Amino acid sequence: MVSKPYNWKDGAVLEEHSRRKHKILREYFRRYILERCKNPLSRHFRLAIVDGFAGAGLYRDGEQGSPLIFLSTMLDTVAEINVSRAAEGMPTVELHCLFLMNDASPDAINLLRSNIAPLVHCAQQSGSGVELETRYECGKFEEMLPAFQTAIKSAKCGNIIYNLDQCGTSQVTLETINHLMSSEKSVELFYTYSIQSLLTYLNQADPESVRRNLRHLGEGIDWREIPDGLVTKTDWLGSIERLVYEVFRRCAPFVSPFSIHNPDGWRYWFIHFATADRARQVYNDVLHDNSSEQAHFGRAGLRMLAFNPEHEKGSLYLFDTTARSAARQELPDDIARLISEGGDVMQVSEFYRSIYNQTPAHSDDIHSAIMDNSDLEVITEGGGERRKAHTIGRDDVIRLKKQMSFKLF
């Protein structure tokens, strides 16, 4: 698979689809910092960011690339937190960040150093709330990784964000993703995967070439799942796409393979891997705020992957108003069924853990579906009953009522 090299020296052009991806990255990273620093007692937060395919940081039209997006969002968000903490007479927070930036192109890295310098200077000012250590490296990401991991270990950072914005499909192997996701307790990884360029090169009539093109997915592929015999090309490609998704889904407890439609080129996935259900919840909500940018296959309720391809072929969850109203219809029954599968009660934190690798739904829709369902009640730790959807907490319990209108079996 051949990908177009970036010409950073003459000014790379920022394509519309990358602009949308950047918007999601920026909004998510802001929400990530707000979430991780939300406890008013916390005064320090340690984070390592590895931007493995960093580019030069600025595009021809002056728009920021991923490394500048990370740093400018970090400065703005820490300032936002500290202004509101000061207003409430609370102590400020300091974010300690080890920021590793890498690219295989020496041009990209040289330009990046100067493009990001003004923001690094802002971080170095007293009162910025950010203590920053930057490292610029030039090499192939997978070859550089051992050195990055050593640096993260010696900086004692337990929270890590990887941004692996590769071109194509095979510059970061499945083995590497598995390894990174199990390296620390709190790891999140953004991964660009050009699903359509993979599918375009597959030849149904040549099993050997199929094996070659899917080799980067290593042991993860279950070759028996690839249909042979008389299936149409569309069905065959559909099953390969699901198979690839299944492989990625096993890499982390929470995985969302949202598609970005590139009108002038190939559709690709911007996959978010996370170890915490809360991360996936926030990511779902950010995607709803950017509803026209991506789509997901599957149905709208809790088990978006449990759809019947015969009946619902091509049905997409588009994160828009129509998708949300379909979700609101499906969620109440799905949730009651899920609770009943384990008995009649489930703690909200456990409920989140069991749904967030399955559902694209907005957290507000999930909470309303629980609250509006006459078969369910939410009980607080103190034994009281919750009345408002937005007050549902992780330590609450969802309980099936004794008199149910809903038929479980």
Ligand SMILES: C[S@@+](CC[C@H](N)C(=O)[O-])C[C@H]1O[C@@H](n2cnc3c(N)ncnc32)[C@H](O)[C@@H]1O
């Ligand atoms: C899609 S661009 C990155 C864009 C950047 N993340 C942004 O948001 O502006 C991909 C970059 O990967 C670099 N690259 C290609 N192969 C690489 C590899 N094996 N390891 C690291 N960087 C690589 C290219 O030089 C290019 O700058």
